[in-house]
Amino acid sequence: MPLYMCNAVSGTISAKAKAEIARDITDIHCAITQSPRYFVHAFFFDDSPAKPIHGKYVFLFGNIKKGRTASQKAELVKLIKASIHKHTGIARNAIVAAMADVPANWVMEGGKMLSETGPEDR
Numbered sequence: 001m002p003l004y005m006c007n008a009v010s011g012t013i014s015a016k017a018k019a020e021i022a023r024d025i026t027d028i029h030c031a032i033t034q035s036p037r038y039f040v041h042a043f044f045f046d047d048s049p050a051k052p053i054h055g056k057y058v059f060l061f062g063n064i065k066k067g068r069t070a071s072q073k074a075e076l077v078k079l080i081k082a083s084i085h086k087h088t089g090i091a092r093n094a095i096v097a098a099m100a101d102v103p104a105n106w107v108m109e110g111g112k113m114l115s116e117t118g119p120e121d122r
Helices: 015-033 070-088
Strands: 001-008 041-048 060-065 095-102
Touching: 001 015, 015 041, 015 060, 015 070, 060 070, 070 095
Parallel strands: 001 041, 060 095
Antiparallel strands: 001 060
């Protein structure tokens, strides 16, 4: 369940940077939410010939389990944007990131519906 999708101008994020950012997203998400690593999914789309949104070079959108606090979401955004900046050199103000809450009962992972409260079984 968390699903992070990163859209960027074609050629903006190298294959090496994608792997490093995906690793960081997993580390960051798990440290903040105590979720198992195998639940975290990161996808990259870079087929856009133009800037994907509002003139920014990178747009990251995260679907995360409903119930995370505002401070957890803010920390996720801050740290993931820092990772994208670190691995690409793109200015932080050229990176847009947003999180959306998804009810746990909308998600099946590993053949099981997610728990509404608390960390998932490890």
